[in-house]
Amino acid sequence: MAASTDKNFMSDIRYKLMLRAQAEIQMTQALVDPDNPWNLTSAELAAWKTYRKAWADLAQSDLSTVSIVVQNDMMLGGIDIPDIPEGWDFVVRTEDDLPPVLLRKSVDGYEIAAAEDA
Amino acid sequence: MADPAKIEWKFDPSFRNRLLFTIAQNELFVTRAFVAEDNPWSCTAKEVANWKKYRKAWMDISTGDKKYISWTGSSVNLIGVQEPNPPPGWLSIMKQVGEVPAVRCRVTDLDIVDPTLPADPSAQSPKISVEGEGWRVSSDFVVEGDYVNTCDYDMTAP
Numbered sequence: 001m002a003a004s005t006d007k008n009f010m011s012d013i014r015y016k017l018m019l020r021a022q023a024e025i026q027m028t029q030a031l032v033d034p035d036n037p038w039n040l041t042s043a044e045l046a047a048w049k050t051y052r053k054a055w056a057d058l059a060q061s062d063l064s065t066v067s068i069v070v071q072n073d074m075m076l077g078g079i080d081i082p083d084i085p086e087g088w089d090f091v092v093r094t095e096d097d098l099p100p101v102l103l104r105k106s107v108d109g110y111e112i113a114a115a116e117d118a
Numbered sequence: 119m120a121d122p123a124k125i126e127w128k129f130d131p132s133f134r135n136r137l138l139f140t141i142a143q144n145e146l147f148v149t150r151a152f153v154a155e156d157n158p159w160s161c162t163a164k165e166v167a168n169w170k171k172y173r174k175a176w177m178d179i180s181t182g183d184k185k186y187i188s189w190t191g192s193s194v195n196l197i198g199v200q201e202p203n204p205p206p207g208w209l210s211i212m213k214q215v216g217e218v219p220a221v222r223c224r225v226t227d228l229d230i231v232d233p234t235l236p237a238d239p240s241a242q243s244p245k246i247s248v249e250g251e252g253w254r255v256s257s258d259f260v261v262e263g264d265y266v267n268t269c270d271y272d273m274t275a276p
Contacts, residue, residue: 008239009232010223015213018221025151025158032156052158056151060227 013066013076014059020074021059024082025052027090027102047085054082134184142180146173148222164275168205171269175202203268206275209239240265 010018031038031048040048058079069077084090090100091113103110152161152169161169179187179199187199204210204222212220225239267273 007228007231008235008237009230010211010213010221010228011230012213014227014229015218015221018223018227019219022148022151022221025154026147029150029154032154034155049156049158052151052156053160056158056160060224063229 011063013063016074016076017059017063017079021055024055027100028052031102044085044087051082051085058082134187135180138180138184138187142176145176148220149173152222162276164272165205165207168208168269168271168275171271172202172205175269200266200268203266205269205271206240206265206267206273211239 028048028051031040032045032052036045058081061079063079066076066078068075073081087105088102089105089110090102091110092098092100105111105114149169149172151158153166153173157166179201207225208222209225209228210220210222212218228239
């Protein structure tokens with residue numbers, strides 16, 4: 001099949017963004033599944049769909065203005081990381097490098113843990 | 119390429135089944151977003167239909183007759199079966215340094231030239247993995263060649 005581009009591989013920065021976008025979309029799949037196991041409101045559902053599409057769009061966007069900024073999320077500057085919808089958060093126990101857990105901020109214990117981390 | 123002689127799988131069937139189901143389930147997991155109802159990757163109707171064929175092809179392998187699926191060194195997943203290629207216009211690529219996970223992307227997402235790889239990125243897709251001469255370690259799955267339409271894809275996509 002003829003290539004539709006003159007490029008044949010992916011830059012490190014785009015690769016990194018692709019991995020992050022695919023991970024974000026995988027982690028949030030259950031939120032937008034048709035059976036709605038998280039009991040999302042229609043507003044929450046719309047917000048999460050926007051979040052997921054924003055990550056895909058970012059990974060496929062023009063990266064010509066992106067630079068390395070070591071203190072930023074992903075160490076990248078010149079991009080807008082999508083905001084997590086209001087009322088939700090990813091939490092991580094750094095001890096033992098456990099994977100992030102997505103939850104509503106209204107869950108028992110979230111405020112206490114957030115205050116301790118502040 | 120002539121079809122090689124088939125070799126019967128000699129291992130415990132439960133091991134074979136577990137391996138193939140694990141691969142197939144992982145393929146379903148990593149391609150879920152391409153058929154998701156909210157369509158975050160903005161796939162066209164043709165792309166969605168092609169990804170559904172890709173996903174079904176993996177399940178057909180894992181649930182079908184596996185008697186002659188053997189080991190092979192020239193396949194991405196080391197199994198001697200013609201694995202489904204990504205739909206036309208799509209690729210599965212991986213940066214081997216650091217062994218970071220593979221990325222499924224469109225050909226148009228590629229943004230650099232690597233002179234050590236085939237000039238045509240789709241040439242990285244054909245996998246001539248059905249070989250009948252036992253274990254052979256090689257990188258034959260990275261070859262220059264025509265794209266192989268493994269799943270009756272709509273080649274006019276997108």
